[in-house]
Amino acid sequence: MMISTRGRYALRVMLDLAEHKDAEYVPMKEVAQRQELSLKYMERIMPALVKGGLVEGVHGKGGGYRLVGDPKECTVGDVLRLTEGDLAPIACLTHGAVPCSRAGQCKTLPMWTKLYGMINEFFNGITLNDLL
Amino acid sequence: MMISTRGRYALRVMLDLAEHKDAEYVPMKEVAQRQELSLKYMERIMPALVKGGLVEGVHGKGGGYRLVGDPKECTVGDVLRLTEGDLAPIACLTHGAVPCSRAGQCKTLPMWTKLYGMINEFFNGITLNDLL
DNA sequence: TTTCTACCAACCTATTTGGTAGGTAGATGT
DNA sequence: ACATCTACCTACCAAATAGGTTGGTAGAAA
Numbered sequence: 001m002m003i004s005t006r007g008r009y010a011l012r013v014m015l016d017l018a019e020h021k022d023a024e025y026v027p028m029k030e031v032a033q034r035q036e037l038s039l040k041y042m043e044r045i046m047p048a049l050v051k052g053g054l055v056e057g058v059h060g061k062g063g064g065y066r067l068v069g070d071p072k073e074c075t076v077g078d079v080l081r082l083t084e085g086d087l088a089p090i091a092c093l094t095h096g097a098v099p100c101s102r103a104g105q106c107k108t109l110p111m112w113t114k115l116y117g118m119i120n121e122f123f124n125g126i127t128l129n130d131l132l
Numbered sequence: 133m134m135i136s137t138r139g140r141y142a143l144r145v146m147l148d149l150a151e152h153k154d155a156e157y158v159p160m161k162e163v164a165q166r167q168e169l170s171l172k173y174m175e176r177i178m179p180a181l182v183k184g185g186l187v188e189g190v191h192g193k194g195g196g197y198r199l200v201g202d203p204k205e206c207t208v209g210d211v212l213r214l215t216e217g218d219l220a221p222i223a224c225l226t227h228g229a230v231p232c233s234r235a236g237q238c239k240t241l242p243m244w245t246k247l248y249g250m251i252n253e254f255f256n257g258i259t260l261n262d263l264l
Numbered sequence: 265t266t267t268c269t270a271c272c273a274a275c276c277t278a279t280t281t282g283g284t285a286g287g288t289a290g291a292t293g294t
Numbered sequence: 295a296c297a298t299c300t301a302c303c304t305a306c307c308a309a310a311t312a313g314g315t316t317g318g319t320a321g322a323a324a
Contacts, residue, residue: 015240044303058300059290060299061293102168107264189270190270190322192267
């Protein structure tokens with residue numbers, strides 16, 4: 001499986017935040033209920049999106065999360081790369097993989113690379129706004 | 133990771149068999165050496181390709197494996213589906229997955245489905261012969 | 265009957281996945 | 295000051311997956 005629940009759930013939360021963009025801050029409790037996701041699990045995922053600058057959270061009563069930018073500017077690729085770490089379809093292409101000694105003679109590597117490019121292009125071409 | 137070593141190794145073995153198609157039967161011992169793969173691990177993977185009808189194996193001295201069809205007819209998709217089981221990028225789309233109750237209202241499902249289609253089309257469009 | 269080969273089953277270690285439990289820190293309302 | 299609400303953090307856990315290893319058995323040829 002290329003995309004685990006971590007990335008998929010994050011994307012659904014982002015879409016929920018985009019839908020409730022008028023409310024200043026949306027608490028995760030509400031989002032989790034609407035999306036039928038584990039609140040505790042989501043609380044562990046959100047910091048990655050905060051660190052990536054896609055959302056901001058404020059503590060205390062009336063707090064919650066809010067999208068930082070415009071849903072038209074935020075792509076699915078942005079969300080997935082922050083939460084999944086990498087979208088590479090095979091280990092050889094992950095960022096920080098040990099360079100394979102057979103890379104030069106590998107007959108399959110160009111194919112994997114082309115697919116990797118296709119996947120990135122696909123996700124970078126879809127914004128949150130497109131999915132609303 | 134969408135494609136594990138299982139599928140990637142299988143593909144490399146298939147390409148090796150295609151390259152040595154003139155020899156009647158090629159023993160895995162030779163293939164494993166050439167491709168620098170664990171013989172024992174490959175022995176566990178090959179039966180899936182036999183069951184799928186892509187290769188045939190004969191026991192005993194002078195035995196080994198041989199491609200059944202033409203390398204022009206065998207696609208990468210065939211090999212990967214037999215060895216990886218499924219090429220779905222997310223769990224919801226795997227064959228035999230429990231149907232999600234949110235499928236009807238899921239805003240992301242069409243996107244995953246489209247990607248799944250792209251990936252299948254990509255792999256079905258590449259034959260062993262293309263990679264030689 | 266030895267030797268070579270496919271094939272099969274049990275086991276193993278490490279990592280990833282998908283959480284839960286139990287808090288702390290900061291902001292707000294009373 | 296205090297209770298309450300919220301993000302955020304840390305430790306733990308069970309199940310699944312990945313990537314093998316070990317030790318064979320079965321069948322065919324020399």
